[in-house]
Amino acid sequence: MNLFLKITGYTIRDQMRHKSFYVLLGCCLLFVLMVRGCYSGQYVVNGKLLDSVAMAWYVSNIVFQVIAAGMFLMVILLSMKIFSRDHDDGSLVLFLSRPVFRQQYILGRIAGTWFLCLVFMFILHAAVFLTVWTKTGAIIFGYLAASLVCSINLLFIAVLVCFLSLHLPDFISAVFTVGLLFVGYISDGGYQILNSQILKAAIPSAVPSTPALWRILFPKVYMVQAYAGSIIEQSSFHNMGPINPIVNVFIYIVLIAALLLSGFNKKEI
Protein backbone atom coordinates (compact mmCIF):
# COMPACT_ATOMS: atom_id res chain seq x y z
CA MET A 1 0.00 0.00 0.00
CA ASN A 2 1.17 3.47 -0.78
CA LEU A 3 3.01 5.14 2.11
CA PHE A 4 0.79 8.21 1.79
CA LEU A 5 -2.30 6.07 2.41
CA LYS A 6 -0.60 4.30 5.30
CA ILE A 7 0.25 7.62 6.99
CA THR A 8 -3.31 8.84 6.34
CA GLY A 9 -4.62 5.70 8.07
CA TYR A 10 -2.25 6.13 11.04
CA THR A 11 -3.34 9.77 11.38
CA ILE A 12 -7.02 8.81 11.51
CA ARG A 13 -6.29 6.08 14.06
CA ASP A 14 -4.12 8.39 16.20
CA GLN A 15 -6.74 11.15 16.28
CA MET A 16 -9.58 8.73 17.03
CA ARG A 17 -7.81 7.27 20.05
CA HIS A 18 -8.92 10.27 22.13
CA LYS A 19 -12.01 9.54 24.19
CA SER A 20 -12.87 13.24 23.87
CA PHE A 21 -13.41 12.62 20.15
CA TYR A 22 -16.34 10.30 20.88
CA VAL A 23 -17.66 12.53 23.66
CA LEU A 24 -17.67 15.46 21.23
CA LEU A 25 -19.43 13.43 18.53
CA GLY A 26 -22.02 12.32 21.08
CA CYS A 27 -22.59 15.91 22.28
CA CYS A 28 -22.96 17.13 18.70
CA LEU A 29 -25.48 14.39 17.87
CA LEU A 30 -27.38 15.28 21.01
CA PHE A 31 -27.47 18.93 19.89
CA VAL A 32 -28.78 17.85 16.48
CA LEU A 33 -31.47 15.71 18.09
CA MET A 34 -32.46 18.54 20.44
CA VAL A 35 -32.96 20.84 17.47
CA ARG A 36 -35.63 18.48 16.10
CA GLY A 37 -38.10 20.03 18.57
CA CYS A 38 -38.01 23.17 16.40
CA TYR A 39 -39.54 21.27 13.49
CA SER A 40 -42.80 20.54 15.30
CA GLY A 41 -43.41 24.02 16.69
CA GLN A 42 -46.08 26.35 15.32
CA TYR A 43 -44.61 29.57 13.97
CA VAL A 44 -46.51 32.62 12.81
CA VAL A 45 -44.93 35.18 10.50
CA ASN A 46 -46.95 38.26 9.50
CA GLY A 47 -50.05 36.56 10.80
CA LYS A 48 -49.50 33.50 8.61
CA LEU A 49 -48.87 30.09 10.08
CA LEU A 50 -45.67 28.58 8.71
CA ASP A 51 -45.94 24.98 7.66
CA SER A 52 -43.59 22.52 9.33
CA VAL A 53 -41.75 21.65 6.11
CA ALA A 54 -40.81 25.28 5.43
CA MET A 55 -39.74 25.63 9.04
CA ALA A 56 -37.69 22.44 8.94
CA TRP A 57 -36.04 23.61 5.74
CA TYR A 58 -35.11 26.93 7.32
CA VAL A 59 -33.89 25.52 10.64
CA SER A 60 -31.88 22.74 9.01
CA ASN A 61 -30.07 25.32 6.87
CA ILE A 62 -29.07 27.24 9.99
CA VAL A 63 -28.00 24.03 11.75
CA PHE A 64 -26.01 23.12 8.65
CA GLN A 65 -23.98 26.32 8.96
CA VAL A 66 -23.57 25.96 12.74
CA ILE A 67 -22.21 22.41 12.30
CA ALA A 68 -19.82 23.60 9.58
CA ALA A 69 -18.56 26.44 11.79
CA GLY A 70 -18.02 23.98 14.65
CA MET A 71 -16.09 21.73 12.32
CA PHE A 72 -13.88 24.64 11.29
CA LEU A 73 -12.93 25.01 14.92
CA MET A 74 -12.33 21.29 15.26
CA VAL A 75 -10.10 21.07 12.18
CA ILE A 76 -8.09 24.05 13.47
CA LEU A 77 -7.58 22.34 16.83
CA LEU A 78 -6.58 19.02 15.23
CA SER A 79 -4.25 20.53 12.63
CA MET A 80 -2.40 23.07 14.74
CA LYS A 81 -0.44 20.48 16.70
CA ILE A 82 0.47 18.06 13.93
CA PHE A 83 4.12 19.10 13.64
CA SER A 84 4.87 20.00 17.23
CA ARG A 85 3.23 16.81 18.60
CA ASP A 86 4.94 14.58 16.03
CA HIS A 87 8.26 16.23 16.83
CA ASP A 88 7.82 15.85 20.58
CA ASP A 89 6.53 12.27 20.68
CA GLY A 90 8.95 10.78 18.15
CA SER A 91 6.44 10.20 15.33
CA LEU A 92 8.40 12.46 13.00
CA VAL A 93 11.52 10.32 13.43
CA LEU A 94 9.41 7.16 13.12
CA PHE A 95 8.24 8.18 9.65
CA LEU A 96 11.20 10.09 8.28
CA SER A 97 13.90 7.62 9.34
CA ARG A 98 12.21 5.27 6.87
CA PRO A 99 12.13 5.64 3.08
CA VAL A 100 9.21 8.05 3.33
CA PHE A 101 9.22 11.22 1.24
CA ARG A 102 8.49 14.32 3.29
CA GLN A 103 5.63 15.07 0.91
CA GLN A 104 4.07 11.68 1.70
CA TYR A 105 4.32 12.36 5.42
CA ILE A 106 2.86 15.84 5.32
CA LEU A 107 0.10 15.10 2.82
CA GLY A 108 -0.78 11.91 4.69
CA ARG A 109 -1.10 13.81 7.97
CA ILE A 110 -3.27 16.52 6.39
CA ALA A 111 -5.40 14.05 4.42
CA GLY A 112 -6.02 11.98 7.55
CA THR A 113 -7.09 14.98 9.61
CA TRP A 114 -9.26 16.31 6.80
CA PHE A 115 -10.92 12.96 6.11
CA LEU A 116 -11.71 12.48 9.78
CA CYS A 117 -13.32 15.92 10.06
CA LEU A 118 -15.15 15.40 6.77
CA VAL A 119 -16.69 12.14 8.04
CA PHE A 120 -17.51 13.74 11.41
CA MET A 121 -19.28 16.64 9.68
CA PHE A 122 -21.05 14.33 7.23
CA ILE A 123 -22.40 12.20 10.09
CA LEU A 124 -23.85 15.31 11.77
CA HIS A 125 -25.30 16.66 8.54
CA ALA A 126 -26.74 13.23 7.74
CA ALA A 127 -28.31 13.17 11.21
CA VAL A 128 -30.05 16.49 10.48
CA PHE A 129 -31.12 15.25 7.05
CA LEU A 130 -32.62 12.07 8.51
CA THR A 131 -34.27 13.92 11.39
CA VAL A 132 -36.03 16.32 9.02
CA TRP A 133 -37.04 13.42 6.81
CA THR A 134 -38.50 11.33 9.63
CA LYS A 135 -40.07 14.30 11.44
CA THR A 136 -41.68 16.10 8.48
CA GLY A 137 -41.46 13.63 5.59
CA ALA A 138 -39.55 16.27 3.57
CA ILE A 139 -36.37 15.26 1.80
CA ILE A 140 -33.98 18.18 1.53
CA PHE A 141 -32.38 17.44 -1.78
CA GLY A 142 -28.85 18.72 -1.92
CA TYR A 143 -28.28 18.70 1.86
CA LEU A 144 -25.65 15.98 1.77
CA ALA A 145 -24.15 17.31 -1.46
CA ALA A 146 -23.85 20.70 0.28
CA SER A 147 -22.02 18.97 3.12
CA LEU A 148 -19.46 17.62 0.68
CA VAL A 149 -19.13 21.05 -0.94
CA CYS A 150 -18.17 22.72 2.33
CA SER A 151 -15.65 19.96 3.10
CA ILE A 152 -13.32 21.85 0.75
CA ASN A 153 -13.27 24.57 3.41
CA LEU A 154 -12.08 22.01 5.97
CA LEU A 155 -9.21 21.08 3.68
CA PHE A 156 -8.31 24.73 3.16
CA ILE A 157 -8.26 25.34 6.91
CA ALA A 158 -6.19 22.19 7.60
CA VAL A 159 -3.59 23.17 4.99
CA LEU A 160 -3.48 26.79 6.18
CA VAL A 161 -3.08 25.91 9.86
CA CYS A 162 -0.33 23.38 9.06
CA PHE A 163 1.48 25.93 6.92
CA LEU A 164 1.28 28.59 9.61
CA SER A 165 2.29 26.19 12.39
CA LEU A 166 5.47 25.46 10.43
CA HIS A 167 6.55 29.06 10.99
CA LEU A 168 4.55 30.26 14.00
CA PRO A 169 3.64 28.88 17.43
CA ASP A 170 0.62 26.55 17.31
CA PHE A 171 -1.75 28.85 19.16
CA ILE A 172 -0.83 31.88 17.05
CA SER A 173 -1.43 29.79 13.91
CA ALA A 174 -4.90 28.92 15.16
CA VAL A 175 -5.69 32.52 16.09
CA PHE A 176 -4.37 33.79 12.75
CA THR A 177 -6.60 31.32 10.89
CA VAL A 178 -9.66 32.28 12.93
CA GLY A 179 -8.85 35.95 12.18
CA LEU A 180 -8.58 35.24 8.47
CA LEU A 181 -11.93 33.43 8.49
CA PHE A 182 -13.47 36.30 10.45
CA VAL A 183 -12.29 38.91 7.93
CA GLY A 184 -13.67 36.76 5.09
CA TYR A 185 -17.01 36.36 6.87
CA ILE A 186 -17.32 40.12 7.42
CA SER A 187 -16.29 40.99 3.87
CA ASP A 188 -18.30 38.31 2.04
CA GLY A 189 -21.16 38.28 4.53
CA GLY A 190 -21.59 42.04 4.08
CA TYR A 191 -21.64 41.56 0.33
CA GLN A 192 -24.29 38.85 0.61
CA ILE A 193 -26.47 41.02 2.85
CA LEU A 194 -26.22 43.96 0.44
CA ASN A 195 -27.29 41.66 -2.38
CA SER A 196 -30.05 39.94 -0.45
CA GLN A 197 -33.62 40.15 -1.67
CA ILE A 198 -34.76 41.35 1.75
CA LEU A 199 -32.50 44.42 1.64
CA LYS A 200 -33.38 45.12 -1.99
CA ALA A 201 -37.06 44.95 -1.12
CA ALA A 202 -36.61 47.15 1.93
CA ILE A 203 -34.37 49.76 0.24
CA PRO A 204 -34.98 49.59 -3.51
CA SER A 205 -32.64 52.55 -4.13
CA ALA A 206 -29.65 50.80 -2.48
CA VAL A 207 -27.06 49.94 -5.11
CA PRO A 208 -24.23 47.75 -3.81
CA SER A 209 -20.82 49.13 -4.68
CA THR A 210 -18.26 47.05 -6.58
CA PRO A 211 -16.07 45.25 -4.06
CA ALA A 212 -12.36 46.02 -3.88
CA LEU A 213 -9.95 43.62 -5.60
CA TRP A 214 -8.61 42.21 -2.31
CA ARG A 215 -12.14 41.25 -1.34
CA ILE A 216 -12.61 39.42 -4.62
CA LEU A 217 -9.29 37.58 -4.26
CA PHE A 218 -9.63 36.89 -0.52
CA PRO A 219 -10.14 33.17 0.38
CA LYS A 220 -13.84 32.62 -0.20
CA VAL A 221 -14.59 30.36 2.77
CA TYR A 222 -17.81 32.20 3.58
CA MET A 223 -18.86 32.18 -0.07
CA VAL A 224 -18.41 28.40 -0.24
CA GLN A 225 -20.71 28.16 2.77
CA ALA A 226 -23.19 30.49 1.12
CA TYR A 227 -22.95 28.42 -2.06
CA ALA A 228 -23.64 25.25 -0.06
CA GLY A 229 -26.58 27.06 1.56
CA SER A 230 -27.93 27.95 -1.88
CA ILE A 231 -27.76 24.25 -2.85
CA ILE A 232 -29.91 23.42 0.18
CA GLU A 233 -32.37 26.27 -0.47
CA GLN A 234 -32.27 25.70 -4.22
CA SER A 235 -31.96 29.46 -4.53
CA SER A 236 -29.76 31.74 -6.62
CA PHE A 237 -26.24 32.46 -5.42
CA HIS A 238 -24.65 35.91 -5.59
CA ASN A 239 -20.97 35.40 -6.23
CA MET A 240 -18.43 38.12 -5.66
CA GLY A 241 -16.27 38.48 -8.75
CA PRO A 242 -15.91 36.14 -11.70
CA ILE A 243 -14.22 33.22 -9.90
CA ASN A 244 -16.41 30.49 -8.43
CA PRO A 245 -15.71 30.30 -4.65
CA ILE A 246 -14.87 26.60 -4.86
CA VAL A 247 -12.25 27.36 -7.52
CA ASN A 248 -10.96 30.26 -5.39
CA VAL A 249 -10.55 28.07 -2.30
CA PHE A 250 -9.08 25.24 -4.37
CA ILE A 251 -6.44 27.58 -5.84
CA TYR A 252 -5.55 28.70 -2.31
CA ILE A 253 -5.27 25.08 -1.18
CA VAL A 254 -2.86 24.27 -4.01
CA LEU A 255 -0.77 27.41 -3.43
CA ILE A 256 -0.53 27.02 0.35
CA ALA A 257 0.16 23.28 0.03
CA ALA A 258 3.01 24.06 -2.38
CA LEU A 259 4.45 26.58 0.08
CA LEU A 260 3.99 24.10 2.93
CA LEU A 261 5.79 21.30 1.10
CA SER A 262 8.60 23.60 0.04
CA GLY A 263 8.96 24.98 3.58
CA PHE A 264 8.87 21.53 5.17
CA ASN A 265 11.45 20.18 2.73
CA LYS A 266 13.87 22.86 3.92
CA LYS A 267 13.09 22.31 7.58
CA GLU A 268 15.63 20.53 9.74
CA ILE A 269 14.39 17.87 12.10
Added chain:
Amino acid sequence: MISLNSVIKKFDTVAAVDNITVHVEKGEHFALLGPNGAGKTTIVRMLLGFAKPTSGSIFIDAIPVSNPEARNGVGYLAEHHMIPSYLSGLDYLRRHASLIGFSGKDVPLEVDRLLEVVSMKGREKEKSAAYSKGMKQRIGLAAALLGKPKLLILDEPTAGLDPIGIRDVRNILENLRADHVTVCLNSHLLSEVEKTCRTVAIMNNGKILVKDSIQSIIKNGETLEDVFIKYISK
Protein backbone atom coordinates in the same frame (compact mmCIF):
# COMPACT_ATOMS: atom_id res chain seq x y z
CA MET B 1 28.40 1.99 2.02
CA ILE B 2 28.63 5.47 3.60
CA SER B 3 30.40 8.26 1.84
CA LEU B 4 30.78 11.82 3.13
CA ASN B 5 32.63 14.11 0.74
CA SER B 6 33.93 17.49 1.97
CA VAL B 7 30.86 17.92 4.15
CA ILE B 8 30.40 21.22 5.93
CA LYS B 9 27.47 22.01 8.18
CA LYS B 10 27.20 25.49 9.58
CA PHE B 11 24.73 26.83 12.11
CA ASP B 12 24.87 30.58 11.49
CA THR B 13 28.62 31.13 11.43
CA VAL B 14 29.59 28.14 13.58
CA ALA B 15 30.75 25.07 11.66
CA ALA B 16 29.37 22.02 13.52
CA VAL B 17 30.92 19.81 10.85
CA ASP B 18 33.97 21.25 9.17
CA ASN B 19 34.98 19.81 5.82
CA ILE B 20 34.75 16.13 6.64
CA THR B 21 35.48 13.33 4.20
CA VAL B 22 34.80 9.82 5.46
CA HIS B 23 34.13 6.54 3.71
CA VAL B 24 32.75 3.52 5.54
CA GLU B 25 33.00 0.20 3.73
CA LYS B 26 30.27 -2.39 3.56
CA GLY B 27 30.27 -4.65 6.62
CA GLU B 28 32.52 -2.28 8.56
CA HIS B 29 31.70 -1.66 12.22
CA PHE B 30 32.58 1.96 12.56
CA ALA B 31 32.45 4.18 15.65
CA LEU B 32 32.29 7.92 15.77
CA LEU B 33 33.92 9.22 18.94
CA GLY B 34 34.18 12.70 20.28
CA PRO B 35 33.29 14.95 23.20
CA ASN B 36 29.91 16.66 23.46
CA GLY B 37 29.45 19.17 20.66
CA ALA B 38 32.05 17.54 18.43
CA GLY B 39 29.52 17.17 15.59
CA LYS B 40 28.74 13.43 15.81
CA THR B 41 24.98 13.78 16.09
CA THR B 42 24.96 16.37 13.31
CA ILE B 43 26.63 13.80 11.05
CA VAL B 44 24.02 11.20 12.03
CA ARG B 45 21.21 13.67 11.34
CA MET B 46 22.67 14.47 7.94
CA LEU B 47 23.02 10.76 7.15
CA LEU B 48 19.30 10.34 7.78
CA GLY B 49 18.33 13.42 5.81
CA PHE B 50 17.06 15.20 8.93
CA ALA B 51 19.52 18.03 8.29
CA LYS B 52 21.09 19.18 5.04
CA PRO B 53 24.81 19.88 4.68
CA THR B 54 25.78 23.47 3.95
CA SER B 55 28.11 22.08 1.32
CA GLY B 56 29.47 18.71 0.26
CA SER B 57 27.69 15.48 -0.54
CA ILE B 58 26.60 12.42 1.43
CA PHE B 59 25.76 9.05 -0.06
CA ILE B 60 24.47 5.78 1.35
CA ASP B 61 25.04 2.89 -1.02
CA ALA B 62 25.78 5.43 -3.79
CA ILE B 63 22.35 7.09 -3.34
CA PRO B 64 22.37 10.72 -2.17
CA VAL B 65 20.78 10.97 1.28
CA SER B 66 18.43 13.69 0.01
CA ASN B 67 16.62 10.80 -1.71
CA PRO B 68 14.54 8.81 0.82
CA GLU B 69 15.39 5.66 -1.14
CA ALA B 70 18.83 5.93 0.50
CA ARG B 71 17.12 4.97 3.77
CA ASN B 72 15.94 1.68 2.31
CA GLY B 73 17.58 -0.97 4.46
CA VAL B 74 18.80 1.53 7.04
CA GLY B 75 17.97 1.03 10.70
CA TYR B 76 18.29 3.95 13.10
CA LEU B 77 18.27 4.19 16.87
CA ALA B 78 18.28 7.66 18.38
CA GLU B 79 20.12 8.55 21.57
CA HIS B 80 16.94 9.54 23.40
CA HIS B 81 14.64 7.15 21.67
CA MET B 82 11.02 8.29 21.79
CA ILE B 83 7.94 6.17 21.21
CA PRO B 84 4.56 7.92 21.04
CA SER B 85 3.08 7.35 24.51
CA TYR B 86 -0.25 6.12 23.09
CA LEU B 87 1.42 3.29 21.15
CA SER B 88 2.46 -0.02 22.60
CA GLY B 89 5.84 -1.45 21.67
CA LEU B 90 3.99 -3.88 19.41
CA ASP B 91 2.07 -1.10 17.60
CA TYR B 92 5.28 0.86 17.20
CA LEU B 93 7.15 -2.06 15.66
CA ARG B 94 4.20 -2.91 13.41
CA ARG B 95 4.21 0.64 12.08
CA HIS B 96 7.91 0.46 11.34
CA ALA B 97 7.47 -2.94 9.69
CA SER B 98 4.63 -1.65 7.56
CA LEU B 99 6.59 1.44 6.50
CA ILE B 100 9.49 -0.66 5.26
CA GLY B 101 7.23 -2.89 3.21
CA PHE B 102 6.22 -5.82 5.42
CA SER B 103 2.64 -6.90 4.97
CA GLY B 104 0.21 -9.61 6.02
CA LYS B 105 1.59 -12.44 8.13
CA ASP B 106 5.19 -11.28 7.66
CA VAL B 107 4.60 -8.38 10.08
CA PRO B 108 3.84 -10.46 13.24
CA LEU B 109 6.55 -12.97 12.34
CA GLU B 110 9.24 -10.32 11.98
CA VAL B 111 8.05 -8.34 15.00
CA ASP B 112 7.96 -11.50 17.17
CA ARG B 113 11.46 -12.43 16.07
CA LEU B 114 12.83 -9.07 17.12
CA LEU B 115 10.93 -8.92 20.38
CA GLU B 116 12.76 -12.11 21.29
CA VAL B 117 16.08 -10.64 20.19
CA VAL B 118 15.72 -7.55 22.39
CA SER B 119 14.14 -9.52 25.29
CA MET B 120 10.86 -7.59 25.24
CA LYS B 121 8.55 -10.55 24.68
CA GLY B 122 5.64 -10.36 27.11
CA ARG B 123 5.83 -6.57 27.55
CA GLU B 124 5.09 -5.63 23.95
CA LYS B 125 1.39 -4.93 24.46
CA GLU B 126 1.93 -2.35 27.20
CA LYS B 127 1.67 1.30 26.25
CA SER B 128 5.09 2.87 25.85
CA ALA B 129 4.21 5.44 28.53
CA ALA B 130 4.74 2.59 31.01
CA TYR B 131 8.17 1.69 29.61
CA SER B 132 11.42 2.60 31.29
CA LYS B 133 14.13 4.38 29.29
CA GLY B 134 15.94 1.08 28.81
CA MET B 135 12.78 -0.64 27.56
CA LYS B 136 12.18 2.13 25.06
CA GLN B 137 15.77 1.74 23.94
CA ARG B 138 15.25 -2.01 23.43
CA ILE B 139 12.10 -1.42 21.36
CA GLY B 140 14.00 1.22 19.39
CA LEU B 141 16.77 -1.26 18.73
CA ALA B 142 14.19 -3.83 17.57
CA ALA B 143 12.75 -1.21 15.20
CA ALA B 144 16.23 -0.50 13.84
CA LEU B 145 16.80 -4.21 13.25
CA LEU B 146 13.50 -4.76 11.40
CA GLY B 147 13.85 -6.20 7.93
CA LYS B 148 17.51 -7.19 8.35
CA PRO B 149 19.04 -3.78 7.55
CA LYS B 150 22.21 -3.41 5.53
CA LEU B 151 23.22 -0.36 7.56
CA LEU B 152 22.59 0.35 11.24
CA ILE B 153 23.03 3.86 12.56
CA LEU B 154 23.12 3.75 16.35
CA ASP B 155 23.35 6.93 18.35
CA GLU B 156 24.29 5.97 21.92
CA PRO B 157 22.49 2.60 21.71
CA THR B 158 23.33 1.63 25.29
CA ALA B 159 22.03 4.85 26.86
CA GLY B 160 19.67 3.91 29.68
CA LEU B 161 20.43 0.20 29.49
CA ASP B 162 21.46 -1.89 32.48
CA PRO B 163 24.64 -4.03 32.29
CA ILE B 164 22.65 -7.00 30.97
CA GLY B 165 21.09 -4.78 28.30
CA ILE B 166 24.54 -3.47 27.34
CA ARG B 167 25.80 -7.02 27.01
CA ASP B 168 22.75 -7.93 24.89
CA VAL B 169 23.40 -5.02 22.53
CA ARG B 170 27.02 -6.05 22.25
CA ASN B 171 25.99 -9.61 21.38
CA ILE B 172 23.45 -8.37 18.83
CA LEU B 173 26.10 -6.23 17.15
CA GLU B 174 28.52 -9.15 17.23
CA ASN B 175 25.97 -11.36 15.45
CA LEU B 176 25.44 -8.70 12.79
CA ARG B 177 29.09 -8.94 11.83
CA ALA B 178 28.44 -12.39 10.36
CA ASP B 179 25.64 -10.93 8.21
CA HIS B 180 27.99 -8.21 6.88
CA VAL B 181 25.76 -5.46 8.25
CA THR B 182 27.49 -2.10 8.31
CA VAL B 183 27.27 -0.43 11.72
CA CYS B 184 27.81 3.24 12.40
CA LEU B 185 28.01 3.64 16.15
CA ASN B 186 28.01 6.93 17.97
CA SER B 187 28.96 6.34 21.58
CA HIS B 188 30.66 7.76 24.64
CA LEU B 189 31.31 4.33 26.11
CA LEU B 190 34.83 3.78 24.84
CA SER B 191 35.10 0.32 26.39
CA GLU B 192 31.99 -0.77 24.48
CA VAL B 193 33.29 0.72 21.26
CA GLU B 194 36.54 -1.15 21.75
CA LYS B 195 34.59 -4.41 22.05
CA THR B 196 32.17 -3.93 19.18
CA CYS B 197 33.91 -1.88 16.48
CA ARG B 198 36.95 -2.40 14.29
CA THR B 199 37.28 1.18 12.99
CA VAL B 200 36.96 4.48 14.82
CA ALA B 201 37.02 8.13 13.91
CA ILE B 202 37.80 10.63 16.65
CA MET B 203 36.15 14.01 16.17
CA ASN B 204 36.55 17.36 17.85
CA ASN B 205 35.22 20.80 16.92
CA GLY B 206 33.60 19.44 13.77
CA LYS B 207 36.82 17.92 12.38
CA ILE B 208 37.93 14.32 12.17
CA LEU B 209 41.27 14.06 13.93
CA VAL B 210 41.93 10.45 13.05
CA LYS B 211 40.12 7.61 11.32
CA ASP B 212 41.69 4.19 11.38
CA SER B 213 41.31 0.69 12.72
CA ILE B 214 41.39 0.42 16.50
CA GLN B 215 44.42 -1.88 16.24
CA SER B 216 46.34 0.77 14.31
CA ILE B 217 45.68 3.72 16.59
CA ILE B 218 46.19 1.96 19.91
CA LYS B 219 49.87 1.62 20.65
CA ASN B 220 51.37 -0.80 23.14
CA GLY B 221 49.96 -0.56 26.63
CA GLU B 222 47.39 2.09 25.69
CA THR B 223 43.62 1.89 25.85
CA LEU B 224 41.16 3.54 23.50
CA GLU B 225 40.44 6.00 26.30
CA ASP B 226 44.12 7.03 26.44
CA VAL B 227 44.19 7.53 22.67
CA PHE B 228 40.90 9.46 22.75
CA ILE B 229 42.12 11.84 25.47
CA LYS B 230 45.46 12.28 23.69
CA TYR B 231 43.77 13.40 20.46
CA ILE B 232 41.14 15.55 22.13
CA SER B 233 43.65 17.43 24.29
CA LYS B 234 45.97 18.14 21.36
